[in-house]
Amino acid sequence: MILQDKLGEEADTFYKALISAHEGLTEAQSHTLNARLVLMMANQIGDLGMLTDIFETALQDLPD
Amino acid sequence: MAYDYTPFPYTPPPGLTHAEPRHRVVIVGAGPIGLAMAVDLALQGIATVVLDDNNVVSVGSRAICWAKRSLEICDRLGIGERMLAKGVTWKVGRNFHKGDQVYAFDLQPDMGFKYPAFINLQQYYVEQYLIDRAREFSDLIDLRFLNKVIAHTDCGDHVKLEVSTPDGDYPLEAEYYIACDGAGSPTRERMQLALDGQTFDENFLIVDVEMETSPFGDHATPERWFWFAPPFHSGQSALLHKQPDNIYRIDLQLGPDTDPKEEATEAKVRPRITAIVGDAPFRIDWMSVYRFRCARLNRFVHNRVIFAGDSAHVVSPFGARGGNGGIQDVDNLGWKLALVLQGKASPELLESYNEERVEAADENMFNSACATNFMTPRSSIERLFRDQVLALAARHPFARKLINSGRLSQPCVLSGSSLQTSGSAPLSPGHALLDAPLTGRAGPAWLVTEAQGRFTLVTANDQPLPDITGIERIGIDQAESCYPCFADSEGCFKARYGTAHIYLFRPDGHVCAVFDTPDVDAIVTAHNRAMGATQ
Numbered sequence: 167m168i169l170q171d172k173l174g175e176e177a178d179t180f181y182k183a184l185i186s187a188h189e190g191l192t193e194a195q196s197h198t199l200n201a202r203l204v205l206m207m208a209n210q211i212g213d214l215g216m217l218t219d220i221f222e223t224a225l226q227d228l229p230d
Numbered sequence: 231m232a233y234d235y236t237p238f239p240y241t242p243p244p245g246l247t248h249a250e251p252r253h254r255v256v257i258v259g260a261g262p263i264g265l266a267m268a269v270d271l272a273l274q275g276i277a278t279v280v281l282d283d284n285n286v287v288s289v290g291s292r293a294i295c296w297a298k299r300s301l302e303i304c305d306r307l308g309i310g311e312r313m314l315a316k317g318v319t320w321k322v323g324r325n326f327h328k329g330d331q332v333y334a335f336d337l338q339p340d341m342g343f344k345y346p347a348f349i350n351l352q353q354y355y356v357e358q359y360l361i362d363r364a365r366e367f368s369d370l371i372d373l374r375f376l377n378k379v380i381a382h383t384d385c386g387d388h389v390k391l392e393v394s395t396p397d398g399d400y401p402l403e404a405e406y407y408i409a410c411d412g413a414g415s416p417t418r419e420r421m422q423l424a425l426d427g428q429t430f431d432e433n434f435l436i437v438d439v440e441m442e443t444s445p446f447g448d449h450a451t452p453e454r455w456f457w458f459a460p461p462f463h464s465g466q467s468a469l470l471h472k473q474p475d476n477i478y479r480i481d482l483q484l485g486p487d488t489d490p491k492e493e494a495t496e497a498k499v500r501p502r503i504t505a506i507v508g509d510a511p512f513r514i515d516w517m518s519v520y521r522f523r524c525a526r527l528n529r530f531v532h533n534r535v536i537f538a539g540d541s542a543h544v545v546s547p548f549g550a551r552g553g554n555g556g557i558q559d560v561d562n563l564g565w566k567l568a569l570v571l572q573g574k575a576s577p578e579l580l581e582s583y584n585e586e587r588v589e590a591a592d593e594n595m596f597n598s599a600c601a602t603n604f605m606t607p608r609s610s611i612e613r614l615f616r617d618q619v620l621a622l623a624a625r626h627p628f629a630r631k632l633i634n635s636g637r638l639s640q641p642c643v644l645s646g647s648s649l650q651t652s653g654s655a656p657l658s659p660g661h662a663l664l665d666a667p668l669t670g671r672a673g674p675a676w677l678v679t680e681a682q683g684r685f686t687l688v689t690a691n692d693q694p695l696p697d698i699t700g701i702e703r704i705g706i707d708q709a710e711s712c713y714p715c716f717a718d719s720e721g722c723f724k725a726r727y728g729t730a731h732i733y734l735f736r737p738d739g740h741v742c743a744v745f746d747t748p749d750v751d752a753i754v755t756a757h758n759r760a761m762g763a764t765q
C-alpha cells in the first residue's frame with residue numbers, strides 16, 4: 167500500500183496540532199495519548215480492510 | 231573575491247547649524263526595507279530623509295534568497311533586472327535524510343514569468359543596488375549616514391526626533407516616522423513595545439565560503455540542498471545554497487548547548503566545512519552564530535510611527551520570509567502613505583497596512599516556526615514523529631508533504647481585508663498578480679512591469695474599459711483603443727486570468743475587485759473602498 171497525500175494544504179497545521187497535543191506530557195502520557203489517537207482514528211476510518219493494510223504497511227521495515 | 235565594503239560618505243546635516251523645516255517622512259534605518267521604502271515613496275513624488283547609524287551596507291550576506299514576488303516588487307522599484315542579472319537562479323530543492331534523497335521539489339514548473347521562483351543574492355548587493363537607485367532621486371531622497379536616532383516623541387500630527395552625528399546632535403521633525411531599524415529596533419525599545427512569539431533554543435552556525443569547485447558536485451544547475459541528520463554532521467541538520475561570486479552558504483544546526491563565541495572561530499568552523507566540501511580549498515567569507523525567534527509587534531501602526539521589516543516582525547530564516555516579508559511591507563505601505571500625504575485618502579487607510587501586514591506576518595511566523603520546529607524537535611516524542619515522517623517519506627507521498635525544511639516565501643493573500651471587494655474569478659480578490667508575457671507596440675513586455683504602481687484595470691474580454699479618474703487601463707487582445715493594449719502572445723494571460731473578467735489591481739499588484747461588465751459605478755465603488763473610503 168502506498169499512502170497518497172490527503173492532508174493537502176493543511177499538512178503543516180495538522181502536524182503542528184499533533185505535536186502541540188503532546189506538549190508537556192511525560193513519555194508515559196504520550197504513549198497513552200498515541201494509543202487513544204490510534205483507536206479513535208481507526209474508528210473514524212471505519213474500514214477493516216483498510217486498517218489491516220495500514221497495519222501491514224506500517225510494520226514494513228520497522229527498525230530493530 | 232570578497233565584497234568591497236567602501237564606506238558611504240558622511241556630510242554634516244543642515245540641522246546641525248540651523249533648524250530644518252518639518253519633513254514629510256523620516257525613515258529610520260537604511261537596511262533593505264528602509265531603502266526600498268524611500269525609493270517607493272520617491273516614485274510617487276514623496277520626499278524622505280533616510281537616517282542610518284552606520285555607513286556601510288549589510289556586513290555579511292545575511293539574506294540571500296529573494297522570492298519571485300520580491301523581485302517583481304523590485305522591478306517596480308527599478309532594481310529587479312539588476313538583481314536577476316547578478317543573482318543565482320534556482321528552483322529545485324532537495325531534502326536528504328542521512329545520505330539519501332527523500333524528496334525533491336520544483337518551485338516553478340510553469341513558464342511565462344519575467345522572474346524565477348527564487349534567486350540567491352547577498353543582502354549587501356541588494357542594499358548597494360537600492361542605494362544606487364535612491365541616488366537617482368537626489369531631489370527626493372536625502373540619505374544621511376552616521377546619523378543615529380537617539381530619541382523620538384510622537385506629537386500627534388508630527389514626530390520630533392533627536393539625531394546624533396560625529397559632529398554632535400540635532401533635532402528633526404517629520405509628519406511620519408517609519409521605523410525600519412531592524413530586529414533590535416531602538417524605536418521599539420524606546421516605546422517599550424514587546425515582540426511576542428516563540429524563541430528557539432538551538433544555535434545555528436551560518437557560514438559563507440568562497441570556493442572554485444562546486445560543493446554540489448556534478449549538479450550544474452544551482453539548487454537548495456537540505457539534510458536531516460547528515461552523515462557529515464551527526465544528529466543535526468544542514469543547508470547548502472549557491473550565491474554569486476563562487477560563494478556558498480552553509481547553515482549548520484549546532485544544538486542548544488554550544489557556546490556561540492567559541493563556535494564562530496576559524497579553528498572550529500574549518501573542520502565542519504571540510505566535512506561537507508571535502509578536500510577542495512575554500513576561504514571563509516563570513517560566519518556568525520544565531521539563535522532565532524518568530525515574533526512580532528502587536529500593532530505595526532502607532533499613530534505617526536509606523537514599523538516595517540524586522541523592526542515589526544522577525545522570523546527564523548528557513549523559508550526566507552524575513553527580507554521577503556519586509557519587501558512586501560514596503561509594497562503595501564508605500565502607495566497608502568503616498569495617498570494620505572497627497573490628501574487623496576484619509577489617514578485611516580494606514581490602518582489597513584496594520585491589518586494586512588499583521589496577517590501576513592502571522593502567516594510568515596507560522597511557516598517559519600513549523601519548519602524550525604521540524605528541524606529541532608524539542609522532546610523525544612517530537613523527534614520520534616519527525617524521524618518516522620522521514621522514514622516513511624521514501625515510500626509514501628503523504629509523508630513527503632510533511633517533511634519541512636522551510637516553506638519558501640509566497641505572496642500573502644489578502645482575502646479578508648477590508649479594502650477588497652469580494653468576488654470570484656480565476657485570480658480572486660486578495661491575490662497578488664500573476665505575471666504573463668505580452669507583446670505591445672514597442673515589442674515584448676511583461677504584465678508585472680505594465681500593471682504595477684497605480685490602480686489599473688486589466689481585461690482580456692472584448693468590452694472596452696471605461697475612463698475613470700485615477701485608474702489606468704490595459705487591454706489584452708483588445709482592438710486598438712485609446713489606452714495601452716497588448717497581445718497575449720503566449721496565451722499565459724488567458725490561462726491565468728480567463729477572458730470573462732475585468733480585474734482591478736491595487737498599486738501593490740493585489741487584485742482588489744473583479745467585474746463581469748465594465749460597470750462604472752461598481753468600479754468606482756470598489757476603487758473608493760480600496761482607498762479606504764467607508765461606505
Ligand SMILES: Cc1cc2nc3c(=O)[nH]c(=O)nc-3n(C[C@H](O)[C@H](O)[C@H](O)COP(=O)(O)OP(=O)(O)OC[C@H]3O[C@@H](n4cnc5c(N)ncnc54)[C@H](O)[C@@H]3O)c2cc1C
Nearest residue numbers: 259261262263283293294295379411412539540552553554
Ligand atoms: C543568517 C540570516 C539569513 C537570512 N536569510 C534570509 C533570506 O534568505 N531571505 C530573506 O528574505 N531574509 C533573510 N534574512 C532576514 C533578513 O536579513 C532581514 O529580514 C532583513 O535584513 C531586514 O531588513 P531591515 O531593513 O528591516 O533591517 P536591517 O537590515 O537590520 O536594517 C536596519 C538598519 O537600521 C539601522 N539602525 C538601527 N538603529 C538605528 C538608529 N538608532 N538610527 C539609525 N539607524 C539605525 C541599522 O544600522 C541598519 O542599517 C536572513 C537573516 C539572517 C540573520
